[in-house]
Amino acid sequence: KLGAIEAGGTKFVCAVGNGEGEVFERMKVDTDHPDKTIPAVIEFFKTHQVDALGIASFGPVDVDKDSPTYGNITSTPKPGWKDYPFISHFEKELNIPVGFTTDVNGAALGELTYGAAKGLDGCLYITVGTGIGAGAISNHQLVQGFSHPEMGHILVRRHPEDHYEGHCPFHKDCLEGLAAGPAIEARWGKKGHLLTDHALAWEIEADYLAQALMQYILVLAPKRIIMGGGVMKQERLFPLIREKVKDLLNGYVAFPQVAEHIDDYIVPPGLGDNAGITGALILAGEAYKTVKVK
Amino acid sequence: KLGAIEAGGTKFVCAVGNGEGEVFERMKVDTDHPDKTIPAVIEFFKTHQVDALGIASFGPVDVDKDSPTYGNITSTPKPGWKDYPFISHFEKELNIPVGFTTDVNGAALGELTYGAAKGLDGCLYITVGTGIGAGAISNHQLVQGFSHPEMGHILVRRHPEDHYEGHCPFHKDCLEGLAAGPAIEARWGKKGHLLTDHALAWEIEADYLAQALMQYILVLAPKRIIMGGGVMKQERLFPLIREKVKDLLNGYVAFPQVAEHIDDYIVPPGLGDNAGITGALILAGEAYKTVKVK
Numbered sequence: 160k161l162g163a164i165e166a167g168g169t170k171f172v173c174a175v176g177n178g179e180g181e182v183f184e185r186m187k188v189d190t191d192h193p194d195k196t197i198p199a200v201i202e203f204f205k206t207h208q209v210d211a212l213g214i215a216s217f218g219p220v221d222v223d224k225d226s227p228t229y230g231n232i233t234s235t236p237k238p239g240w241k242d243y244p245f246i247s248h249f250e251k252e253l254n255i256p257v258g259f260t261t262d263v264n265g266a267a268l269g270e271l272t273y274g275a276a277k278g279l280d281g282c283l284y285i286t287v288g289t290g291i292g293a294g295a296i297s298n299h300q301l302v303q304g305f306s307h308p309e310m311g312h313i314l315v316r317r318h319p320e321d322h323y324e325g326h327c328p329f330h331k332d333c334l335e336g337l338a339a340g341p342a343i344e345a346r347w348g349k350k351g352h353l354l355t356d357h358a359l360a361w362e363i364e365a366d367y368l369a370q371a372l373m374q375y376i377l378v379l380a381p382k383r384i385i386m387g388g389g390v391m392k393q394e395r396l397f398p399l400i401r402e403k404v405k406d407l408l409n410g411y412v413a414f415p416q417v418a419e420h421i422d423d424y425i426v427p428p429g430l431g432d433n434a435g436i437t438g439a440l441i442l443a444g445e446a447y448k449t450v451k452v453k
Numbered sequence: 454k455l456g457a458i459e460a461g462g463t464k465f466v467c468a469v470g471n472g473e474g475e476v477f478e479r480m481k482v483d484t485d486h487p488d489k490t491i492p493a494v495i496e497f498f499k500t501h502q503v504d505a506l507g508i509a510s511f512g513p514v515d516v517d518k519d520s521p522t523y524g525n526i527t528s529t530p531k532p533g534w535k536d537y538p539f540i541s542h543f544e545k546e547l548n549i550p551v552g553f554t555t556d557v558n559g560a561a562l563g564e565l566t567y568g569a570a571k572g573l574d575g576c577l578y579i580t581v582g583t584g585i586g587a588g589a590i591s592n593h594q595l596v597q598g599f600s601h602p603e604m605g606h607i608l609v610r611r612h613p614e615d616h617y618e619g620h621c622p623f624h625k626d627c628l629e630g631l632a633a634g635p636a637i638e639a640r641w642g643k644k645g646h647l648l649t650d651h652a653l654a655w656e657i658e659a660d661y662l663a664q665a666l667m668q669y670i671l672v673l674a675p676k677r678i679i680m681g682g683g684v685m686k687q688e689r690l691f692p693l694i695r696e697k698v699k700d701l702l703n704g705y706v707a708f709p710q711v712a713e714h715i716d717d718y719i720v721p722p723g724l725g726d727n728a729g730i731t732g733a734l735i736l737a738g739e740a741y742k743t744v745k746v747k
């Protein structure tokens with residue numbers, strides 16, 4: 160039996176399942192101070208006696224296996240979570256192997272293995288929600304360097320009809336500052352789900368997201384792009400984004416994925432809201448195997 | 454003995470060397486119609502009886518090993534080179550194994566193995582010359598998806614004092630359209646090497662390149678960034694770019710590479726103009742080993 164945690168900024172989703180991505184049990188707790196949240200999570204996994212655990216966590220996190228702080232949350236403003244040693248705490252408490260990555264890397268892994276990118280050797284998963292983040296897999300490996308990607312903060316060109324200054328505390332009008340859910344709310348004075356009929360709102364949103372996808376395509380050439388998160392529940396965004404990506408690239412990337420089959424290239428998650436927890440289960444399976452081999 | 458080709462848009466550099474990146478013989482030919490250029494190249498390698506060949510080529514090229522057109526140049530405007538079957542022609546003529554990648558991937562490989570990124574498991578190499586291109590290695594693997602990256606064409610925000618429209622035939626004012634050598638020449642009416650004292654020219658150039666590096670850092674978190682090509686001979690660009698990258702990230706990427714050691718993070722090539730040919734030699738060595746294993 161495998162355990163999985165999708166650790167988000169607002170809630171922890173915990174699951175017990177197997178290596179095929181099947182979930183048997185599920186539990187949610189709010190993301191409070193770790194002293195409150197973590198004991199409930201430990202309790203859940205102790206009760207279900209899982210053999211390995213996979214964690215897909217909000218970030219930034221230390222994903223460098225050679226680092227002394229591997230598996231820690233690093234610099235979050237969330238009270239109690241700065242430098243929280245995720246892996247080592249769970250390894251100690253549960254005495255089982257623990258796999259670890261970011262929430263969006265987890266979702267990319269889930270979608271690649273059982274979802275919208277099944278059968279490919281890589282994909283990019285982007286979430287557009289309270290924040291914007293993305294994870295990428297190239298040639299079966301998570302793309303990372305001195306750290307995991309922070310793709311949500313890339314720069315975009317301002318839409319001529321957009322006068323909202325942007326809310327990113329670091330960059331003001333980076334992608335996340337202009338296009339995450341809270342930016343939409345601040346720009347129009349209403350939450351996204353109440354703006355369904357506001358054509359300009361989605362025109363601007365699609366413009367920023369298409370610019371971002373163009374950059375990701377030029378840097379990574381991902382085999383498929385999967386867009387999830389609360390804001391992407393606005394299904395009208397998909398055709399708008401696809402058209403704008405084509406316009407922006409303007410024939411430069413002449414590959415059939417983009418030129419002819421863009422409807423199959425920029426897609427919603429195949430696993431719906433389960434992408435992250437499925438990825439965490441896969442990580443648990445990998446952690447289990449790695450230890451057995453040793 | 455290993456053979457190597459750095460196939461550029463203006464000239465082919467051919468070399469004979471060994472798996473340690475040492476070059477014994479070197480030869481240059483202009484990039485003319487392949488009917489003229491290729492026989493001279495074949496002749497050179499026949500004379501030197503090399504055991505394997507590595508090619509780092511201008512692009513776009515097909516780098517997908519599962520593709521029927523693997524190893525071809527794809528869509529270049531250069532007369533005679535469109536769909537030119539690089540690998541298969543050389544394999545047939547020389548009857549030796551051939552390794553193949555893009556020119557910038559080759560340079561990244563060379564710098565990672567013997568140059569400015571030696572000892573790391575990845576890096577990004579960007580050339581700023583007649584065009585702008587980059588190659589990235591993450592966890593010892595070249596980053597690629599449905600194709601190799603085309604990072605030179607990412608979008609940047611226009612510098613407020615720049616009124617040049619940009620020369621990219623696809624995107625007009627993408628990075629390459631605004632910051633490659635010919636853009637500098639068109640903007641100021643003089644070639645780059647004659648603009649050494651023109652402070653604003655390098656201020657604008659550094660702004661665009663720093664924006665590009667910011668995007669690459671956020672998407673790939675490369676372990677080191679190596680900047681080569683004719684335009685980067687302007688050494689004053691390095692301190693300007695480093696400062697601007699820090700300003701743009703504004704503390705968001707709090708890793709020591711960027712925050713404390715940026716002088717060692719954004720650097721010129723350790724191999725000078727030999728990065729590409731060295732990478733091609735490494736590719737030749739890999740092709741030789743792969744065939745021996747079979």
Ligand SMILES: Nc1ncnc2c1ncn2[C@@H]1O[C@H](COP(=O)(O)OP(=O)(O)O)[C@@H](O)[C@H]1O
Binds near residue numbers: 286352387388389392
């Ligand atoms: N149907 C909808 N249309 C537009 N925006 C939505 C919709 N549903 C949720 N959102 C926005 O998505 C954001 C929440 O994203 P979500 O992915 O659910 O959570 P989180 O990013 O915190 O994990 C909020 O800003 C919310 O306003």
Ligand SMILES: Nc1ncnc2c1ncn2[C@@H]1O[C@H](COP(=O)(O)OP(=O)(O)O)[C@@H](O)[C@H]1O
Binds near residue numbers: 581638644645646687
């Ligand atoms: N010292 C220099 N300062 C500024 N620009 C230069 C300098 N030397 C060459 N360049 C510019 O670099 C470009 C050529 O780049 P290079 O990397 O040498 O060739 P290519 O990209 O064709 O392989 C030209 O546009 C040239 O004007």
Ligand SMILES: [Zn+2]
Binds near residue numbers: 327328330333
């Ligand atoms: Zn930001």
Ligand SMILES: [Zn+2]
Binds near residue numbers: 606621622623624
């Ligand atoms: Zn362009």
